[in-house]
Amino acid sequence: MRVIATTSLVLLVVLTKVPLLFGQQVAFTSRVHLQAPVLIASTQESKVYGFDSVELRADAGPPVKAVRLKVTFRTGAGEEITDDHRFVVDLASRESKRLIVDLGHIQGLKQLAQSRHQESGLAILSVVAVEFDDGSVWEDSGPVEGMPVLPVNLPKK
Numbered sequence: 001m002r003v004i005a006t007t008s009l010v011l012l013v014v015l016t017k018v019p020l021l022f023g024q025q026v027a028f029t030s031r032v033h034l035q036a037p038v039l040i041a042s043t044q045e046s047k048v049y050g051f052d053s054v055e056l057r058a059d060a061g062p063p064v065k066a067v068r069l070k071v072t073f074r075t076g077a078g079e080e081i082t083d084d085h086r087f088v089v090d091l092a093s094r095e096s097k098r099l100i101v102d103l104g105h106i107q108g109l110k111q112l113a114q115s116r117h118q119e120s121g122l123a124i125l126s127v128v129a130v131e132f133d134d135g136s137v138w139e140d141s142g143p144v145e146g147m148p149v150l151p152v153n154l155p156k157k
Contacts (some may be wrong), residue, residue, distance in 0.1 A: 018090060020090055022111065024110040024111075024113040024114050024118070024119060024121070025119065025120040025121075025128070026050065026106060026109045026110055026113065026120070026121050026122075026123055027103060027120070027122050027123070028043065028045060028050035028051060028111070028120075028122075028123045028125070029122065029123070029124055029125070030043055030054075030124065030125040030126065031038065031124050031125070031126045033079045033126070033127070033129070033140050033141075035138075036059075036127050036130070036138070036140070037059045037061050037064070037130050037132075038056050038058055038059065038064055038091065038127050038130050038137050039055065039057045039059065039127075040054055040056060040125060040126075040127060041054075041055040041056065041057045041127065042054070042055045042106065043055075043098060047106075048102075048105065048106060048107075049102050049103060049104055049105060049106065050071075050103070050104030050105075050106055050109070050123050051071065051101055051103040051104045051123075051125050052100065052101070053098055053099060053100045053101060054069070054092050054098070054099055054101055054125070055097070055098045055099075056089060056091060056096065056097055056098075056099060056127075057091075057095070057096040058065065058091040058092065058094060058095050058096075059093075059094070060093050061066070061132070062091070062093070062133055062134050062136070063090065063093065063130070063132065063133040064089060064090065064091040064132060064133070064134040065089075065090065065131045065132060065133050065147050066086055066087060066088045066089060066130075066131040067086070067087055067089055067127055067130050067131070068081065068085070068086045068087075068127070068128050068129035068130075069083070069084075069085055069087065069101060069103060069125060069126070069127060069128070070084045070126050070128045071084075071103050071104050071123055071124065071125050072081035072123070072124045072126070073109055073112060073113075073121050073122070073123050073124075074121060074122045074123075074124060074155075075113055075115075075116050075118040075120070075121040075122075076118050077116040077117070079119055080112070080137055082104070082108070082109065082123070083103045083104065084111070084128070084152075084153060085101070085103065086129075087099055087101060096110075103125065104123045104125070108128065109112070109121060111122055113145055125141070127140070133134075133141060
């Protein structure tokens with residue numbers, strides 16, 4: 001009787017680990033730097049790519065010649081850049097254009113989450129550089145530093 005109880009307990013432990021191995025979930029979103037001259041207005045997903053196409057919108061300024069897009073995959077184990085590509089796109093000031101990018105391979109990201117022993121992950125698309133017709137370049141300088149995330153030493157009322 002004791003052998004049967006031990007066997008069923010081991011089987012229960014094995015079955016509870018199956019969703020972790022086969023049920024990785026990946027969410028897709030975009031992040032925009034506040035000073036970016038090109039915004040990601042929308043994204044479309046396909047069966048293969050989380051970011052099959054994107055609609056880019058140029059802010060006021062010189063015409064845009066190319067953009068560099070990056071996909072960062074974030075899990076509980078940390079962050080990793082999975083895609084970083086330059087796309088040629090002709091955008092006049094305040095113009096929008098849809099661009100096929102094929103970024104964020106869904107199966108690849110699920111396998112990456114599985115290899116990190118994570119049940120889920122977040123794929124984040126961002127504009128990291130913009131090249132203009134006049135030869136100038138805007139680059140994402142990273143997060144704003146020196147600003148506290150939470151208020152510190154609030155006065156008591």
